[in-house]
Amino acid sequence: MSGEKIYEGVLAVHKPQSVTSADVIRKLQSHFKPSELFRPWIEHERAERARSSSREAKFSRKRRNKNIDVKIGHGGTLDPLATGVLVTGVGKGTKQLNDFLGCTKTYEAVVVFGAETDSYDRVGKIVRRGPYAHVTREGVEKALAQFRGKIMQHPPIFSALKVKGKKLYEYAREGQLPPIEIQARPVEVSNLEILEWYEPGTHEHKWPEEEAPEEEKSVAEKLLAKDDALPVAVSAEENQPEKQVLETSSATKRPAESQEEEKEQPTATTEVTPDDSAPAPKKQKVSDDTAQDAPTEQPAATETSEPKTESNENPQPPAVKITMTVSSGFYVRSLAHDLGKALGSCALMSELSRTRQADFTLDSDKILEYKDLDAGEEVWGPKVQGFLEEWEKKRERDARAGSS
Template identity: 30%
Template sequence: MRSSSRAAIAISMAIQNSSLSKLQSCNGIFAIYKKQGPTSADVLNTLKKALLKVYPYTEAGVANPNPRKRNKQPLKIGHGGTLDSNASGVLVVGIGEGTKMLTTMLAGSKKYRAIGELGKATDTLDVTGNVVEEKSYDHITKEVFEEKLKQFTGEIMQVPPLYSALKKDGKRMSVLLKQGQEVEAKPARPVTVYSLSLQDFSPPYFTIDVECGGGFYVRSLVDDLAKALSSCAHIKELSRTKQGQFTLEEHALKEDRWTLTDISQALQPCPKPSGQQKNAKKTKSKHMPTPSESKGDDGNTND
C-alpha cells in the first residue's frame, strides 16, 4: 500500500476515533420518534447503528486488524418505556450515564392519542390481532361515551393485556401465547389516569387523549371502556405524544436527525449524584431490571 494511502486511512480513522470519543462522552437523555411498525428494540438498534457509523471497523475496504474489538460495546444506550410495534411517537432514550435516569421516565407522566374502533374486539386488543368478538354499538352516543370516560379517570384498577411484555416463568406472555401455550391474565393493579378526553366521535371510530402514569396500558383502557358501554372495541392507531418533559412536536428527533450533532444539542444532561446517591444506586441496581426490560406503558407484544 502506498504511503499516501496509508496516511489517508490513518487520518480518516483518527477523525472517526475522535467522533467515537465524543459519542462515548455523551451522558443524558433525549427523545426520538418511533414510527409505526418496528419494535422499540428494533428502533433502538437502528439508532445505535446510525451513531456507530463513526466506529472504524473497516475503512476504505481494509479489514479491521483486530476483529475481536467488534464484540465490545462502545456505546451504552437504552430506552425508557416500550411502545407497541403498532404504536408511534415519543421514545425516551438514555445514553451513557443517562441510562440510569430511565427508571424515572418509566414512572412519570405520559400522554397518548388513540384511535379506536367500536364493534370489534381482537385478541391483542389492537388492530394487529384476530377479531374474537363483534357487538353492536348503535346505542352509544357521544354524550354517553363522554359520560363513561369519567369512570376511567383518577386511580383505577386495570388488568394488563395477555399479549404484553409482562413475563411468566421468565418468558414474555406474548411469546408464550404465540407458541400455543395457555396464559392466565395478570391480576388487576392500580394505575393512574390524570386526564381523559374525547377528541372525535364518528362511529365506529373514536379518538381519545389520555394522560397517565407508569404501568398503564391504553389497549386495556379501550377494551374496558367499550365493555362498560355494553359493546367491544380495539385500538387502530396509537401515538405517544408526551413522556416526562419530552413532547412529540418539540423534542422527538426523527430518523434523519439521529446524528451526534443533533443528539448533542437535544441531550438533557445527567445531574451529578452525591456520594449518598451513588451508594444508593449501587444497592438499587442489584435488584432492579434494566430500563428496556421494564414493563407497562402499553408494553410491546413483540419487543
Template identity: 35%
Template sequence: MPKVSLPHLPISCLFGVVKPSGPTSMSIINDVKQLVARSALFVEAEKLEKAAGQKIPSKGRRARDLIKIGQGGTLDPLADGVLVVGIGKGTKRLSDFLDCTKEYYSTCLLGCETDTYDSEGARIRIAPWQHVTKEKVESALIQFSGEIQQTPPIFSALKMDGIPLYEYARKGIPLPRPIEPRKVTVHSLELSEWKGSNHEFRWPKKSFSKEEKEAMETALHGVDENISLEDHPGTTADAVPTAFVLKMKVSGGTYVRSIIHDLAHALGSAGHVVTLTRSRQGRFVLEPTEDEDRQCVPWEVFENASSNPGPVDDEGWTKWEREVIERLEVVDSKK
C-alpha cells in the same frame, strides 16, 4: 442554529426520538446505534478508529463495549411517538421513565374486539355500536379516571405460574385464577375527537376460528363461566363503524389498550385500538408546553442520515448530530 455548549467529549445523555408506526422499538434503537456508534459526540476516538468501515453489531459484548444504548419504555409496533433513548451512562437513567407520567392519543374503533385489543390482532367478537353517541362516551369516561384497577389483556407476555398468559389462551388451558388487576392512575381522560363514520378505519380481516375461540373461552372460563365470545346476532361490517380519539395522561404501567377495551364494554359494545401516539414521556414530548420539556428528534433525521450523513457544519457536526445536540440532555457521570 445557535451554538450549544457541550462538556468534555464523548458525552453520556438522554434524548427522545419520534418513533414511526410500524417498526419495533428495538429496530429503531438498532438503527440509531449504527449512527451514534460512529459519532465523536458519543464514542472515544480510539474506538471510532477500530470500528471504521465495520457494521456495528446489534447485540453482544462487542456492541456493548463500543457503545451503550437503550430505550426507556417500549412502544408496540402499531404505536408512534416519544421513545426515550439513553447513551452511555444515560442508560442508567432509563428506569426513571418506566414509572413517569405519560400522555397518549388513541383512536378507538367500535363494534369489534380483537385478541390483542388493537388492530394488529384477530377478530374474536363483534357487537353493536350504532347506539353509542358522543355524549355516552363522555359520560362513561368518568369511571375510568383517577385511581383505578386495571386488568391486563390475556394476550400479553405476563406470566401466571410460570406460563405466559397468551399460552393459556392459545392452548385452551383454564386460568388457575383471575388475572391480577393493577392499580394505575389516569390523571386525565377526555374525548379529543369524535370521528363518527368519517374515517377510513375498518375491522381486521383476520378472525379467530371456531376452535381458537373455544380455546380462549376455555382459558377464561377458569375464572368466569359467564364469559362468551359469541358475535352479537345481526351485527355485520356492512356499515362503517364509529371511531373516536381519546387523549389521556396516565401513570407508568397503564395499558392504554385495556382502557379502550374496557370503555367499549361499558358502552355496551366492543372496541379496539387502531392508532396510538405517545405524545409525552416524562419531560420528553412531541410538542413542548412546559419550560422543562424537551422536544424529540424526528425519525426522518436518523433515517436520512443512515443513507447519507451529509456535510459537517463549522463546528464539525453533521445535520443529524446537530439535531440531537439541540435536543439532548447531558447526563453528569458524577451523579
C-alpha cells in the same frame, strides 16, 4: 464538530409505526458508532478498557479485542403499532433510564367500536363482534367519567404466558382453559378527554380482516364471559383490601414484540436481543384448579339492552380519538376494551401515539425525528449534540437546586 468532548445523556426519538423499540436502538447504534460526534466516546471507552485490562491480565486480550459499541438503551417500550416519544440514553445516560419507567405519560389513541380481538388492538384476530349503532359521542363522554382518577384496572386477559411449560394459545387450540390468575392493579388517570369523534362512514379506521379460528373463539368467549361479569372500573379507594382475582387464560398467542406499549420495561442496553417483548405481569400465578364458566350477563353503562350480535345497520362503526395522561403500568388497550364493554358493545385500539413522557414531548425542539438518521450526520449530528448538551445543563440545574 464535537472536538474531544464526550457526549452522553438522555434524549427522545420519534418512533414511527411498524418499527420496534429494539429496532430504534439498532438504528441509533448503526449511525452513532461510526460518527464523528461519538468518536471521543469510543476512544475514551477503548482507553478505559485498556487500563482495566492491564490490571486483569487474564482477560486483557479478549477485552482489548472486543468490538466497542456506543452504549445505548431506552426507557419504556413502545409497540410496533405505536408511534411517539421513545426516551433513549447514551453512555452514562443509560443509568438514568429507570427514572422514566415510573413517570406519567400522555397518549393519544383511536378506539373503534363493534369488534374486539385477541390482542385488544387491530393487529390481532377478531374473537367477538357487538352492536354499535347505539354508540354516540354523548354516550362515550358519559362512559369515560368512570375511568378518571385512581382506579383498579385488569391487564388484558389474552397473553403469551406459559403454564406448566405450555403456551396458552396451545391450550386454546386444544379447546382447554388453562387456569391462571390475573389481578387488577391500581392505576391513575389524571386526564381523559375526547379529541375527535368519527361518525360511521367518515373515517378510515377499520377492524382487522382476520378472524380467529372457531376453537380459539370458543375459548375466548368463555374468558370474555368472565370479564363481562366484572365491574368495568372500580375506584382504587373503594377497592376491597382482599385482592381481586380473575381466573383466565390466553386464547391465542400475541406477537412477542407487541404485547404492551404502555407496560413498563426494564432498561435496555446495547446488547439488544431480537425479542423486544414486554415481560408478563409480575403477580401472575398458576392455579391447579380448572377455570369455571362465569355468567354471561354484561353490565352496560348505557341504557341500551340490545344483545351482542354480528349484524349491524351501519356499514362502518363509529370511532373516537381520545387523549389521556396516566400513571405507570396503565394499559391503553385495556381502556379501549373496557370502554366498549361500558357501552354495551365491543371495541379495540386502532392507533396509539405517546405524546409525552416526563418532560419529553413531540415538539420539534425536544425530539429527534427517526427519518433524520438517514439524512446523515450533518442533519442529525447538531440535533443530538444540542439535546445532550441541554440534558447536561438540566442535570447541573437539578443538582444545584437539590443542594440549596
